[in-house]
Amino acid sequence: MSNLLLGPATVCTFGDRPRVLQNAAVVVAGGIIREVGPCRDLVKRYREFQRYDTGGAVLMPGLICAHHHFYSTFARGLGPARTPRNFVEVLKYMWWRLDRNLTLEDVYYSALIPLIECVRAGTTTVIDHHASAYAVRGSLQKIAEAVRAVGVRANLCYEVSDRDGPDIAAEGIEENCGFLSSMSNPKSKIQNLKSKITGSFGLHASFTLSDRTLREVGRRLASFDAGVHVHVAEDLADRRAALKKHGMGVVERLDRLDLLCDKTLLAHCIHITPAERRIIARKKCMVAHNPTSNMNNAVGTANLLGLLRDGVLVGLGTDGMRSNMLDEAKFAPLAHRAALRNPAAAFLESADLLVKGNPRLASRLFGGRLGVIEPGAAADLIRLEYHPPTPLTDQTFYGHLLFGLANARVLDTMVAGRFLMKGGRLRLGVSEPDVAEASRTLAQKFRARFTADRARPASETHIRGADPASRNKVIS
Numbered sequence: 001m002s003n004l005l006l007g008p009a010t011v012c013t014f015g016d017r018p019r020v021l022q023n024a025a026v027v028v029a030g031g032i033i034r035e036v037g038p039c040r041d042l043v044k045r046y047r048e049f050q051r052y053d054t055g056g057a058v059l060m061p062g063l064i065c066a067h068h069h070f071y072s073t074f075a076r077g078l079g080p081a082r083t084p085r086n087f088v089e090v091l092k093y094m095w096w097r098l099d100r101n102l103t104l105e106d107v108y109y110s111a112l113i114p115l116i117e118c119v120r121a122g123t124t125t126v127i128d129h130h131a132s133a134y135a136v137r138g139s140l141q142k143i144a145e146a147v148r149a150v151g152v153r154a155n156l157c158y159e160v161s162d163r164d165g166p167d168i169a170a171e172g173i174e175e176n177c178g179f180l181s182s183m184s185n186p187k188s189k190i191q192n193l194k195s196k197i198t199g200s201f202g203l204h205a206s207f208t209l210s211d212r213t214l215r216e217v218g219r220r221l222a223s224f225d226a227g228v229h230v231h232v233a234e235d236l237a238d239r240r241a242a243l244k245k246h247g248m249g250v251v252e253r254l255d256r257l258d259l260l261c262d263k264t265l266l267a268h269c270i271h272i273t274p275a276e277r278r279i280i281a282r283k284k285c286m287v288a289h290n291p292t293s294n295m296n297n298a299v300g301t302a303n304l305l306g307l308l309r310d311g312v313l314v315g316l317g318t319d320g321m322r323s324n325m326l327d328e329a330k331f332a333p334l335a336h337r338a339a340l341r342n343p344a345a346a347f348l349e350s351a352d353l354l355v356k357g358n359p360r361l362a363s364r365l366f367g368g369r370l371g372v373i374e375p376g377a378a379a380d381l382i383r384l385e386y387h388p389p390t391p392l393t394d395q396t397f398y399g400h401l402l403f404g405l406a407n408a409r410v411l412d413t414m415v416a417g418r419f420l421m422k423g424g425r426l427r428l429g430v431s432e433p434d435v436a437e438a439s440r441t442l443a444q445k446f447r448a449r450f451t452a453d454r455a456r457p458a459s460e461t462h463i464r465g466a467d468p469a470s471r472n473k474v475i476s
Contacts, residue, residue: 002417004028005049006381007039009059010392012401014355015372020394026059028379031416035375054383058392058405062124062380062415063325064358064371067229067267067288067317070128070143071102073110073439074446081453087235087299096163100133101449107132107139109439111146114323115154116432119420121324122382122410124152125362125370127265127288127317129202129229131159136171140179144197149429151420153380155365157202157229160217162210169213173220176201180224196416198366200265203230206250207241214257227263227285230254234268235299251276260285263364267317269307270300277303281311286361289353291335292328293319301339304349315361316353326406329354333402351398383412 007025012018013036025039027046035042043051072095080093102110107130118126132139140156147154156179160172180199201221203209221228233239233250242250251272254260260283267288269280280287289302307314318328329351336346359371369377386408392400413421420427 002028003030003046003049004052004417005042005046006052006054006059006383007042008056009039009054009383010056010388011036011373012058012060012397012405013373014061015359015374016356018355018394018397020392020397023056024059026373026379026381028381028414028417031379031418033373033375033377033379036373057411058384058386058408059373060122060382060384060405061359061371061373061377062382062413063122063354064125064127064315064362065118065123065317065323065325065328066127066286066315066358066361067265067290067319068114068126068128068323069130069320070111070114070146071099071107071130071132072320073113074098074102074106074443078447078450081450086237087297088237090297095131096133097450097453099131100164101446101453102132102135103442103446104132104135104138104142106442106446107135108142108146109435109442111143112149112430112435113439114320115146115150115152116426116428116430116435117323118152119150119413119426119428120410121322121326122384122413123323123325124380124382124413124415124420125154125366126152126323127155127200127229127362127365129157129159129231129267131161131202131204133164133168136168136175138175140175140199141182144179147197151196151415151418151428153196153362153366153370153415155198155200155229155362157200159202159204160213161204161208162213163204163208166213172202173213173216177220177224180226195366200226200229200263200365203228205231205234205238206253207238211246211257214254214259218258221259225263227261227265228254228259229265230259230267232266232269233271234294235297236271239271249273249276251279255279255283262286265361265365267319268294268299268302270294270302274306274310277307277310277312280307285312286364287312287314288317288361289314289332290317290319290321291332291350293321295331295335296321301335304336304346304353308349308352313357313360313364314353315357316350325354325358326401326408330402330406347402348398351401355398355401379414379417381412381414382410384408385411 011021011024027035158175262284264285332350
């Protein structure tokens with residue numbers, strides 16, 4: 001990691017008080033940001049540092065994805081086994097069929113592809129949620145191998161579920177525990193800015209998990225400084241199953257089983273009540289909002305304004321739909337405006353998820369400061385080719401972010417002071433064309449297995465009471 005001075009640039013700092021600094025520079029040493037300030041002054045003070053002329057372009061922190069599914073790569077161009085009528089059928093005919101036909105080699109290459117796309121899109125930190133029912137053991141290490149080859153940061157977990165039977169559920173628990181053990185010492189808080197890979201304990205969703213399995217997860221999780229990463233009430237089917245089988249909502253059930261803490265990441269949270277929002281806030285859990293995926297699956301829209309009003313830390317994810325966070329941020333307010341039929345809804349709040357929420361969320365999972373440009377933060381930076389047609393200031397930044405920078409080309413991507421892409425050219429430990437060719441070869445074999453799949457369908461025991469055919473509606 002070189003000692004660098006990057007400037008002159010328009011520096012957009014992100015964080016709780018985002019600033020736009022004109023003719024500024026960023027000083028990087030040892031993978032950490034040392035100083036941010038006027039370029040003219042810093043050039044004089046850091047004469048011994050290597051100078052990287054950014055040509056007046058825009059510098060921003062590396063972007064963060066709060067919820068991804070790398071394994072969804074092999075779904076591109078692949079249709080479901082049958083036309084789904086609701087979300088549970090989307091899972092049964094596409095995603096559960098896909099994940100149970102993945103091999104460990106598939107897992108590795110299906111991770112490499114979106115990771116490379118992350119670098120091209122300026123996404124430097126990703127929180128992933130993995131499933132491969134008949135290739136569980138060693139799957140997280142395969143993904144970690146891909147993460148190291150590309151060079152970004154990632155928080156990984158394996159999705160525990162009872163849908164494929166108790167043996168596979170037990171394997172999922174062991175995979176999470178083994179990976180968490182390899183990442184840190186039990187009960188020690190070692191996550192810091194040098195740890196590019198950290199772990200959580202993955203769970204699928206309440207409606208495919210028994211109390212017995214969740215209690216075992218809670219027992220094993222107590223040995224680690226980590227939380228669960230779980231889909232919560234993405235579809236109304238999840239809530240209805242919890243009410244019918246357990247007499248309570250999904251969040252209430254997780255709380256009763258003592259699975260909520262400040263490192264718990266709850267994805268979606270669409271069909272929850274105000275009382276459940278308050279539980280999330282009280283337990284200091286994090287929520288990953290995935291608006292384009294929710295629109296794609298027609299499951300409803302989370303009450304973002306209600307979550308924020310109740311003091312919940314909310315970040316922005318893609319749910320595997322893409323690796324480009326600027327694209328996701330651009331569409332986020334549109335989802336809420338359509339749902340609320342209000343053309344003024346959720347503009348600032350949606351941008352806040354990317355600019356304020358994601359840095360806070362990732363910093364909690366990794367330790368240190370991520371996703372901001374300030375002294376002491378990780379030197380995860382991106383440079384964009386953007387020439388603002390109107391003044392770019394503190395007051396106008398969000399408008400430029402969603403309607404200008406979201407369409408700009410990322411020129412450079414840096415993680416921990418190291419360029420992963422420079423001038424639009426990748427500088428990775430793998431070749432993008434070679435990875436794509438290997439992926440295509442594996443995908444052909446995978447599709448043959450997908451088409452011929454004869455695996456036992458998901459047990460109705462774990463989706464009974466879901467009433468998936470009923471129309472979704474958002475609980476306010």
